[in-house]
Amino acid sequence: CGSLDDTDQSKDRRVVRMRGAVIAPEPVSVEKIQSRAKFDEERRARVLNPKNPGIDYAALQTQIAEKQAAAQAAAEEEERMAATLRDYDRLTVMNDRQQAAMRTARLQDVISYRQEHQRPELADSYELNSKAKIDEAPSEDFGVSSLRAFDGEDLEFAARKKAQQQQTQQWTAEAEAAAAAAAAAIEEERRLEFANLTATVAAVEREQARGASLRAAAVENAKETNIEMAAKRREAERQERLRQAEQAEADKLAQLSGPLLDENPARALHNGKILADRYKGFSQEQLDEIYATQKLQAGELAARKEAEEEQKRKFMELQTYQAAQLHLADRAAARLRKERAAQQAAANLAAAEDRRGNKGVPQGVVTQNEISDSFFSQFGKSHR
DSSP states (O other), X not given: OOOOOOOTTOXXXXXXXXXXXXXXXXXXXXXXXXXXXXXXXXXXXXXXXXXXXXXXXXXXXXXXXXXXXXXXXXXXXXXXXXXXXXXXXXXXXXXXXXXXXXXXXXXXXXXXXXXXXXXXXGOSSSOTTOHHHHHHSOGGGOOGGGTSSOTTOOXXXXXXXXXXXXHHHXXXXXXXXXXXXXXXXXXXXXXXXXXXXXXXXXXXXXXXXXXXXXXXXXXXXXXXXXXXXXXXXXXXXXXXXXXXXXHHHHHHHXXXXXXOOBSOGGGGEETTEEOTTTBSOOOHHHXXXXXXXXXXXXXXXXXXXXXXXXHHHHHHHHHHHHHHHHHHHHHHHHHHHHHHHHHHHHHXXXXXXXXHHHTTOOTTOOOTTOOOHHHHHTTTOSOX
């Protein structure tokens, strides 16, 4: 059984398997659960804060730091695994060299034995160069010099070599399985981190969309209110014109159907109006007074209309100013979102370059036949 690295101090809570040994992850403590709950509550408060523009920068920076720490821990774990594999490889090479030296020594012993004891001139009863005599002779009559038997021959070498090869293959398969399990755990952790980041970005986008919809609803409501007020004003003006027309028509009918003109000036006024069909006529002084009163009323009417027009103009200017302010606010918000997206893209690109650097890829080098996070980071995205 090979030696195991000390995983008690590692933050990677995975089950490490190597050469049949199993190390279970340490249980989650109550302090960690409470710390995680407190972190989630603070982050939720920051996201729901109306003064916050909608992006939790602290959480994003924390996620980036955690991702970098996880990448560094994974690189350290891979380095420890590689060091262990190198140690096993050195042991295997040393074992192969020792076995090769043993085989060379045995072969040298066989060659020495042959040169010393199996020369042709040492044959005692049979001619070794005659195949017919050797085939006709019984096998028990042959000695060591007959080349039928060898002193010190290793008959179990093939079986022992095959067992050693099987043992090496089994150890290699177990090492590959342990490395694959560690890589799968790292990939799963990265997938969960990416899912959390995607959920956070989606929540921020939903809040931004809700704010935009509320602003659009307020603008639309103001527009509808303005339209209703203008319609009511036009309807009131139309009703006033109809009333004046009806009054003029009634005056005409009263003049045509009324009695003879009277000389009493008191009957010439009714509800502030001059009844031309009730009075025979006015003197010049009365007419001048009436004309002055009418002129004064006309001036008051013009002043009232001018005040109404000034009020309308101020109202339209206020509406125009509010619309311009809303437009400027929308443009400022769009520029802010664009700047934040650019900053996020730069941060994502830097994080991707750091990950590539941790994996041993030089900065600026594009991996062949692979589209990494660096490619999508320059567009402000992390995937298609």
